[in-house]
Amino acid sequence: MKYVIITGGVLSGLGKGIVVSSLGKLLDSRGYSVCPVKFDGYLNVDAGTMNPFRHGEVFVLDDGTECDMDLGNYERFTGNTMEYANNPTGGKIFGKVIDKEREGKYLGKDVQFIPHVTGEIKDWVEDIGEKQNAEVVIIEVGGTVGDIENSYFIEAMRELHQDKEEGEVLFVHVTLVPILDVVGEQKTKPTQRSTERLLGMGVQPDFVVGRCEEGLNKKVKEKISLFCNVPVDHVISDPDCESIYKVPFLLEEENFSKKVLEELGLPNRPKSMERWKGLVDNMLNPEEKIKIAITGKYTELKDSYVSIIESLEHAGAHLDLGVELAWVETTRIEQGETTVEEELEDVKGVIVPGGFGSRGTEGKIDCIQHCRENDIPFLGLCYGFQMAVVEYARNVCGMENAHSTEIRDEPEHNVIDILPEQEGVKGLGGTMRLGGQDIYLKDGTYVQSIYNGKNKVRERFRHRYEVNPKYIEEIEKNGLFFSGTDKSGKIMQFLEIQDHPYFVATQAHPEFRSKLEEPAPVFKEFLKKAVKQ
Numbered sequence: 001m002k003y004v005i006i007t008g009g010v011l012s013g014l015g016k017g018i019v020v021s022s023l024g025k026l027l028d029s030r031g032y033s034v035c036p037v038k039f040d041g042y043l044n045v046d047a048g049t050m051n052p053f054r055h056g057e058v059f060v061l062d063d064g065t066e067c068d069m070d071l072g073n074y075e076r077f078t079g080n081t082m083e084y085a086n087n088p089t090g091g092k093i094f095g096k097v098i099d100k101e102r103e104g105k106y107l108g109k110d111v112q113f114i115p116h117v118t119g120e121i122k123d124w125v126e127d128i129g130e131k132q133n134a135e136v137v138i139i140e141v142g143g144t145v146g147d148i149e150n151s152y153f154i155e156a157m158r159e160l161h162q163d164k165e166e167g168e169v170l171f172v173h174v175t176l177v178p179i180l181d182v183v184g185e186q187k188t189k190p191t192q193r194s195t196e197r198l199l200g201m202g203v204q205p206d207f208v209v210g211r212c213e214e215g216l217n218k219k220v221k222e223k224i225s226l227f228c229n230v231p232v233d234h235v236i237s238d239p240d241c242e243s244i245y246k247v248p249f250l251l252e253e254e255n256f257s258k259k260v261l262e263e264l265g266l267p268n269r270p271k272s273m274e275r276w277k278g279l280v281d282n283m284l285n286p287e288e289k290i291k292i293a294i295t296g297k298y299t300e301l302k303d304s305y306v307s308i309i310e311s312l313e314h315a316g317a318h319l320d321l322g323v324e325l326a327w328v329e330t331t332r333i334e335q336g337e338t339t340v341e342e343e344l345e346d347v348k349g350v351i352v353p354g355g356f357g358s359r360g361t362e363g364k365i366d367c368i369q370h371c372r373e374n375d376i377p378f379l380g381l382c383y384g385f386q387m388a389v390v391e392y393a394r395n396v397c398g399m400e401n402a403h404s405t406e407i408r409d410e411p412e413h414n415v416i417d418i419l420p421e422q423e424g425v426k427g428l429g430g431t432m433r434l435g436g437q438d439i440y441l442k443d444g445t446y447v448q449s450i451y452n453g454k455n456k457v458r459e460r461f462r463h464r465y466e467v468n469p470k471y472i473e474e475i476e477k478n479g480l481f482f483s484g485t486d487k488s489g490k491i492m493q494f495l496e497i498q499d500h501p502y503f504v505a506t507q508a509h510p511e512f513r514s515k516l517e518e519p520a521p522v523f524k525e526f527l528k529k530a531v532k533q
């Protein structure tokens with residue numbers, strides 16, 4: 001097993017995760033089995049309790065782990081299924097060390113960062129690499145070199161490098177090369193300084209990847225090579241581009257994956273990226289473009305809806321269709337600052353995504369009603385599914401005060417209610433109904449046809465509330481049909497209105513399983529219908 005360790009320099013948000021994902025994709029396309037791992041230095045156990053406003057989307061894995069959005073990219077690029085251990089955090093590592101100390105496992109020693117915490121980290125990455133049969137473990141050290149938060153992860157990787165044979169552990173430093181407006185010149189000083197900082201921690205990078213608005217010029221590569229102590233052909237240019245899915249090709253222009261394999265002493269197998277290339281070409285030059293609205297309260301921070309945006313891109317690439325997004329801040333509808341008609345005027349379809357709490361809810365319900373009554377394709381995801389039920393109960397079934405008990409304590413008709421298994425749950429961390437679950441689709445339904453006639457499909461979940469079983473019969477009698485349930489048949493997981501171009505919603509989050517090469521069926525069908533409108 002070999003290791004490639006990716007650190008970040010100068011500032012965060014450089015796209016280290018995309019470098020990891022792209023390298024993973026390139027090695028995978030050459031037939032290597034890879035295992036991407038993300039270190040997060042924060043002391044939270046996972047991202048589940050973090051505000052998507054500040055940190056971006058909480059991604060959910062099949063095993064129910066709530067984690068950083070980067071893990072979503074690892075899955076989307078490599079096609080691998082990530083699990084709990086692919087995302088060690090400060091909280092998980094320290095939790096383990098403290099548990100061991102309480103169990104008396106350290107045999108009277110004082111417990112220290114080195115070797116106990118760093119040892120735990122090294123064991124962790126070796127274990128997950130072995131479990132996933134990896135030939136190459138690609139590790140992203142979250143944060144920036146120089147942060148206290150990730151310093152013990154970097155130290156652990158220095159030790160790993162020392163423990164292993166020459167050529168088994170490689171370091172790649174991804175750093176910023178800014179262009180100074182006044183002189184229009186690519187500047188290397190921030191890269192020199194952050195590499196120095198890394199050297200001060202005992203780590204000599206083998207590659208420097210320069211993130212820059214444009215490709216690095218020859219002079220700059222030579223300068224980085226000289227000051228950072230790496231061969232000039234190990235200075236890799238990673239310029240800005242239109243789509244993250246294009247990054248593997250940019251890195252390949254520099255023969256990055258071939259050089260990495262060389263350094264690791266692994267043979268250079270032929271790669272197959274044609275399908276990926278065709279899809280990226282479609283994505284960047286679509287035949288047609290349509291406008292799709294997404295409603296929500298986090299609309300200022302697009303990162304909180306990353307997986308939905310990606311899913312639309314994936315589906316679009318397969319249909320040769322570009323999607324322009326219209327963000328609808330539904331609180332503005334509630335406050336009378338705008339109207340549903342105005343917001344949805346020229347959109348071809350509407351997505352009401354997941355959410356928590358009451359803000360913007362009534363505006364979402366208004367949008368759903370507008371779609372239902374005007375034959376506009378609608379896709380509801382999790383909270384969007386629940387609000388579609390509330391809307392239907394209120395406006396079609398005559399239950400005027402229908403609501404979810406998440407929003408109102410005792411609504412007259414609690415058509416959405418807490419899951420029985422969730423009653424009495426105290427803490428907020430990792431306690432929802434989480435992760436991959438099987439969905440049993442009813443024969444002859446539209447949703448079943450979307451999934452190619454399958455009876456059982458798997459999607460990921462993250463919720464505490466559900467359709468109140470008490471109301472199912474009444475709602476179905478009025479024309480809103482629940483086309484998929486859990487195995488017991490008690491938890492409703494899909495709904496559809498058959499007499500509508502596309503009115504589909506799900507308690508699940510199909511956006512977490514969508515990949516460029518394998519788009520989520522509900523998104524693809526949604527766009528297909530939207531473009532026809």
Ligand code: GLN
Pocket residue numbers: 353354355356357381382383384406462463464465466
């Ligand atoms: N707040 C809702 C629930 O907990 C929906 C959750 C979501 O959209 N992820 O059931």
